[in-house]
Amino acid sequence: MFTKIDLCSMALLKLGEKPIQSLNEDSVTAQLSRTLFDPVTETLLSMFPWRFATQSLTLQRNLDGDFIIPSNVLRILKCEGQIEGNKINTDVDTLEISAIVKTEPEDFPGYFATLVAAKLAVEFCIPLLGDANVFRMMTGLYESEYQSAKFIDSTLSRKSNIDDFSLINSRF
Numbered sequence: 227m228f229t230k231i232d233l234c235s236m237a238l239l240k241l242g243e244k245p246i247q248s249l250n251e252d253s254v255t256a257q258l259s260r261t262l263f264d265p266v267t268e269t270l271l272s273m274f275p276w277r278f279a280t281q282s283l284t285l286q287r288n289l290d291g292d293f294i295i296p297s298n299v300l301r302i303l304k305c306e307g308q309i310e311g312n313k314i315n316t317d318v319d320t321l322e323i324s325a326i327v328k329t330e331p332e333d334f335p336g337y338f339a340t341l342v343a344a345k346l347a348v349e350f351c352i353p354l355l356g357d358a359n360v361f362r363m364m365t366g367l368y369e370s371e372y373q374s375a376k377f378i379d380s381t382l383s384r385k386s387n388i389d390d391f392s393l394i395n396s397r398f
Contacts, residue, residue, distance in 0.1 A: 227332045228331045228332065228334055228339045229331055229332070230249060230259070230263050230331055231245075231246060231247070231248065231249060231259075232331070232339075233263070233331055233334075233339060233342050233343050233346065234246055234249070234255075234259035234263060234346060236339075236340075236343035236346075237342075237343045237344070237345075237346035237347040237349075237350055238255055238347075238350065240343065240344070240347040240364065240367070241347055241350060241351060241354060241355060241360070241364070243255060243350075243354060246259060249263075254353070254354065255350070255354065258349075258350050258353055258354070259346075262346065262349050262350070263346070266342070266345050266346055266349055267331070267342055268300055268328065270338075270341060270342060270345055271300055271326055271328070271329060272300045272301045272326055274376055274379070275303055275326060276326065276338065276379050277379055277382055278329065278333065278334070278335055278338070278379075279300075279326050279327060279328075279329045280303065280324060280325070280326055280327075281324070281325060281327050282322060282323070282324050283296065283299075283322070283323050283324075283325055284320060284321070284322055285314070285320070285321040285322075285323060286320060286321075287319065292313045292314075292315075293307065293313060293314040293315075293316065293321050294312060294313055295309070295312045295313065295314060296327075298327045298328045299323075299325045299326070299327055299328075300325070300326045300327060300328060301325065301326040302314075302323055302324070302325045303323075303324040303325060303326065304323065304324040305321065305322075305323040305324070306318065306321065306322075307321060335379075337374065337375045337378045337379065338375055338379075340371055340375070341368075341371045341372055341374075341375040344364070344367050344368040344371040344372075345368050345371075345372075347364045347367070347368070348361070348364045348365055348368045351364050
């Protein structure tokens with residue numbers, strides 16, 4: 227289990243900085259952490275259909291007859307209807323959607339926590355150090371972590387839906 231402070235401290239340690247003890251400290255590092263943590267993690271969550279952050283949701287029409295997208299949805303992956311702002315227009319009475327939802331740091335798997343720390347290190351680099359060489363190095367680390375995290379997430383076990391597929395059975 228990770229906290230915002232843990233992930234921000236991991237990023238700071240990657241830059242050779244001291245970790246923070248609280249997001250409310252009166253320091254540049256705590257201010258950067260407070261300001262950047264949520265937008266950075268929400269962007270990272272939205273970039274790829276991470277299995278730990280993907281949910282199927284059933285939406286009901288509200289009193290106005292609209293399907294309102296829940297506020298915790300960062301990105302809709304699949305739905306039957308037209309998305310307009312925070313609403314989905316469709317003729318059905320009940321709507322099933324697949325979406326990436328906001329996820330708390332406590333629920334991040336290790337590979338995603340490492341990715342968040344690497345991206346935060348990139349974001350913290352210029353304001354804290356102002357060193358373009360370190361920035362390039364951190365960007366390379368982030369890109370490597372991103373590819374690794376996508377690979378790990380995409381290879382996690384998932385129940386196969388082709389056990390009774392006739393073409394496979396005919397081969398044997």
